[in-house]
Amino acid sequence: MRSPLSRFIVRVLAWLPVTFALWYVAAPLLVWPAAWLTRAIAYTAFGDLVRSIDQARATLIFTSTVRPGLAAPTAAAVTVEVNTLLYAFGMPLFAALTLAAAESRRWMILAIGYLALLPVVTWGALADFLKNIAITSGPLIASQTGFSAGQREVIAFAFQFGSLILPTVIPAIAWVMTHRTFLLRMRGQPLEAPA
Amino acid sequence: MVRFFVLFLVLQAALFGAELTPWAQAYFVVPWTNAIAAVSAWLVTVFDPNVVAMGKVLRSTANGFAVSIESGCNGVEACIVLVAAVLAFPAPWRNKLIGLFAGILAVQGLNIVRVISLFYIGQWNLKAFEWAHLYVWQALIMLDVLVVWLVWVRTLPRDGEVGPGEPPDAPAGIDTVPAAT
Numbered sequence: 001m002r003s004p005l006s007r008f009i010v011r012v013l014a015w016l017p018v019t020f021a022l023w024y025v026a027a028p029l030l031v032w033p034a035a036w037l038t039r040a041i042a043y044t045a046f047g048d049l050v051r052s053i054d055q056a057r058a059t060l061i062f063t064s065t066v067r068p069g070l071a072a073p074t075a076a077a078v079t080v081e082v083n084t085l086l087y088a089f090g091m092p093l094f095a096a097l098t099l100a101a102a103e104s105r106r107w108m109i110l111a112i113g114y115l116a117l118l119p120v121v122t123w124g125a126l127a128d129f130l131k132n133i134a135i136t137s138g139p140l141i142a143s144q145t146g147f148s149a150g151q152r153e154v155i156a157f158a159f160q161f162g163s164l165i166l167p168t169v170i171p172a173i174a175w176v177m178t179h180r181t182f183l184l185r186m187r188g189q190p191l192e193a194p195a
Numbered sequence: 196m197v198r199f200f201v202l203f204l205v206l207q208a209a210l211f212g213a214e215l216t217p218w219a220q221a222y223f224v225v226p227w228t229n230a231i232a233a234v235s236a237w238l239v240t241v242f243d244p245n246v247v248a249m250g251k252v253l254r255s256t257a258n259g260f261a262v263s264i265e266s267g268c269n270g271v272e273a274c275i276v277l278v279a280a281v282l283a284f285p286a287p288w289r290n291k292l293i294g295l296f297a298g299i300l301a302v303q304g305l306n307i308v309r310v311i312s313l314f315y316i317g318q319w320n321l322k323a324f325e326w327a328h329l330y331v332w333q334a335l336i337m338l339d340v341l342v343v344w345l346v347w348v349r350t351l352p353r354d355g356e357v358g359p360g361e362p363p364d365a366p367a368g369i370d371t372v373p374a375a376t
Contacts, residue, residue: 005349009342016338020331086329093334097341157215164272165211168337172276173200175341180196187349 004186011100019092019099027058030091030114031084034121035060042126049133049145051077058085062129066144078141080132086163087124090117090171097175101182109178116174120166127159202283210275225251228269231303235310246314253314260318262310268328270306270336274299277340284344286351294347298340305339 023030035055042050042062051063062080094113098106134147134155147155176183213219228251236248245257251269254261266272281294309332317324 005342005345012338016331016334020334089330089333090337092330093337097338157212160215160266161208161211164267165207165276168273168333168340169207169276172337172341173203177196177200183345183348186345187353 008100008186011102012096015096015099016092019095023088023092023095024085027085027088028055031055031058031088031121034084034088034118034125037118037122038125041122042129046126046130050129058088059083060125060129064129064133066133066141069140078133078137080129082125082128084121084125086128087121087167088117090120090167093168094171094175097171098178101175101179103179103182112178113171113174117170120162120170123158123166124162127155127162130155131159199283199285203279206279206282207275210279211272214271214275224266224269224271227271228264231269231307231310232264235307235314238307239311239314253310255314255318258318260314262314262317264310267333268306268310268313270303273302273306273336273340276337277302277343280340280344281347284348290347290351294344294350298343298347301343302336302339305336309336 032055035053038060039053042053049064049066051065054061054063060082062082064078064080066078068076068078091114094117095110098109098113103109134142134145134152142152214224229248232248232251232253235253236246239246239253245255247254247256251264252261253264277298278295281291281298284291286294313324313328313332316327
């Protein structure tokens with residue numbers, strides 16, 4: 001347990017349950033800015049496909065302009081529910097890493113990390129919605145979106161990248177970038193050594 | 196530092212793109228995932244004989260509960276992140292190869308722990324399974340990748356140090372920052 005790295009890992013593991021609990025409780029508030037950003041992008045870039053986006057706790061409910069079937073009444077529309085927590089679990093990880101490192105500017109670092117992770121949630125939510133209406137909902141619905149085969153490939157890649165890579169990698173990148181001096185000390189000097 | 200991050204992101208995107216190709220899926224990802232299920236079943240049968248692996252599925256013959264190892268749960272993406280981080284970081288090639296071998300072993304080892312733990316958590320409580328599967332283990336695997344990378348970085352020769360048989364190397368990325376405040 002003498003190694004600074006070992007002590008750091010133990011502190012991260014001790015912080016993780018706390019940050020996960022706080023994250024889950026505060027999730028509706030934490031993802032609210034991401035929901036706002038998602039609306040802004042969706043209405044601008046996919047205004048012909050998105051009628052409205054509502055937030056229910058940490059779930060975004062996309063109401064599309066796409067009809068569930070040709071025989072469906074014109075008022076009927078396909079809705080897609082996206083659990084944003086699937087793309088936001090990097091927040092408690094980043095917070096645990098930051099609090100365990102215990103740098104002097106940790107609250108500012110937490111704010112920076114949070115801001116860096118909001119686009120990840122937006123990316124994931126949008127890609128999830130597009131994947132649903134353009135690929136997994138079936139040809140009857142997909143055909144109404146007007147996406148070409150190539151565009152559907154891009155959507156599939158964006159969804160995979162946004163769900164498998166970004167939510168885990170961006171917190172790590174953000175943490176490394178905001179803890180360069182900590183990493184320096186970790187590499188060769190005692191963790192608590194004064195500068 | 197900038198060079199490291201740019202190279203890291205490019206390598207990661209390229210490796211992830213390659214992973215999604217049908218060829219990589221057929222000849223690497225699917226056999227790898229099946230192997231994880233087989234190794235997990237083999238380990239579990241040490242204390243629980245009622246478990247079998249069928250392809251990428253781990254199934255209990257006692258109660259029928261099964262978990263299917265899908266993308267994101269086979270450790271391939273975590274290894275891609277680790278490979279990109281090790282390759283992008285300025286270090287002697289010998290150190291990189293050692294880091295890749297030991298790192299992939301560590302990540303896949305923990306991933307097998309994840310699969311086995313989820314298999315039993317799912318039999319105990321589906322709500323807990325969902326939480327552990329979707330959030331907690333995702334974070335822990337990424338933490339594992341980060342820790343493995345930090346451990347590897349600590350083993351690298353520092354500025355001025357040269358390993359046996361290695362030419363002098365470029366300065367490591369994180370060593371170019373000013374002293375701590």
